[in-house]
Amino acid sequence: MSRMLRVTILHEPWYSSTGIAFLFPLYVHRRALAAHGVALRFTTRAEEAFRATDVLGVTSRFCKHWWRDGGVERVTRWLEDARRAVGRVVWFDLTESTGTTHFAVLPYVDRYAKMQALRDRSGYLQQYIGGRIFTDYYARLFGVRDSEDVDAHLAAPADPEHLEKIVVSWNAGLAHYGVLGPKWHHLWHHSRGVLPRWYAHRWTAPRADRQRALSCRIGTYHHRATVAAPRKELARRLAAHLQTQKIPRAAFFAEMRQSRATLSPFGLGDITLRDFEAVICGAAVLKQDMGHVETWPDLWVPGTTYLPFAWDFSDLDARIDDVLCDPQRTIAIAAAAQERYRSALFSSAGREEFCERFLSYITCLAPSATSRTAPPAAVRSRA
Secondary structure, eight states: OOOOEEEEEEOOSSOOHHHHHHHHHHHHTHHHHHHTTEEEEEESOGGGTTTTOSEEEEETTTTHHHHHHHHHHHHHHHHHHHHHHHSEEEEEEOOSSSOSOOGGGGGGOSEEEESEEESSGGGGGSOOGGGSHHHHHHHHHHTOOOSSOOOGGGTOOOOGGGGGGEEEOOOTTSSOOSTTHHHHHHHHHHTTTOSOOOOOOOOOOOOTTOSEEEEOOOOOOOSSHHHHHHHHHHHHHHTTTOOOSOOOHHHHHHHHHTEEEEEOOOSSSSSOHHHHHHHHTTOEEEEEOOTTEEESSOOOOBTTTBEEEOTTOTTHHHHHHHHHHOHHHHHHHHHHHHHHHHHHHHSHHHHHHHHHHHHHHHTTOOOOOOOOOOOOHHHHTOO
C-alpha cells in the first residue's frame, strides 16, 4: 500500500468568515480525502508547518499581519524557506473578491488557489482602483475614490510568467448559511472543529404563490466609496417600489422565504453571503452580471441559476419586470440554483468533485481546462 500524502494546512488562529468557509469543507470531507490517499493536518503555528509533511497549504489570512509587520520580504522569504523544506507549497487566497490579490507570492509557490478568480486571467496584468475590477468600474462611473488606497501588496499586477499558477479552489458557499449559521460557526470555531459539521438543514422550496415578488435589504454605508456608490444607486432606484433598509436576521430570512426573487448586489466581493442565503430560502438571485467570475460551486449561470443585470443598472427595470411578469420562470431559476447548490453540499458527486479539485492543487497537476470567455460588456467598455 502506498504511503499517504501528508498535507498540512497552516491557517489563522482566529477564524474569519472566509477562513471558516475555507476550513469547513476540509473537515467535512476529511474522511473522503483520506480515501483518496490524503492525510490532512491543521495547524496555526508556523514553527510546526514544516514537520512531517509533503505539501504545505498556507492561507492568506495566516500571513495577514506579516505584510504589515515585515513587508513583502518577510512573507516571500518565509515561503522560499518553506518550499525548500517541504517541496510543494500552495497559497490559498481567502480574500472576498476576484481582486485584492497577493501576487508577490507567485514566484514562491507551486499553486495560487483563489476562492473566485477572473475568468480572463489576463485581467490580472493590470491594476484596478479599489483593488477590484468592479470597484474600478464604479469609481469611473460615479466619479468617486476611496478615502485610502488599497495596500500595495493587494493590488500589484501578476507576472505573466506565473499566470498559469492561478487556479480556483472553492468559494465561501461551502459553509452553513441558514438563519443560525453565524451562531453555529461561532460554536464550531471555538470547538476547534470538534463539533459535527452541518450545513443548513432548513431549505424552503421555491413557489409561485409567495406573498412578495421581490425583496432587497442592503446597507448603503461603507468606508469604501467604490463599494457604497453602486449600492446607494440601487437603493435610490428601488425607493419607489421596495423598503431596502436592513432588518434583523430572522425577519430578513422570513422575508426572503416569502419573496420570489432577491437582489444581491456586489459588496466587498463579487460573491456575497446573500447569494447563498437567498438560494437556501428558495428565492431567485438578481445580481450584477457575473460573467467575469470563475468559481466553484458555480451558482451564477445567467438565465439559468440567477438573473443578471448590467453593471450600470441600465436594464435593471427590465429584469424586475421579468420577475413581476413571469413568476414561473423566476421560480424555475430559483429551483435550478437550489438543486445545484444542494448537489455541491450533499451529493456524492459534489464530494468527489471537491476531493478531485483539492488533489489537483496539492499534487500540482495542470489546471483543468475552463472556458474563459470575454468579461461583460460593462467591463470591456470601462472608461
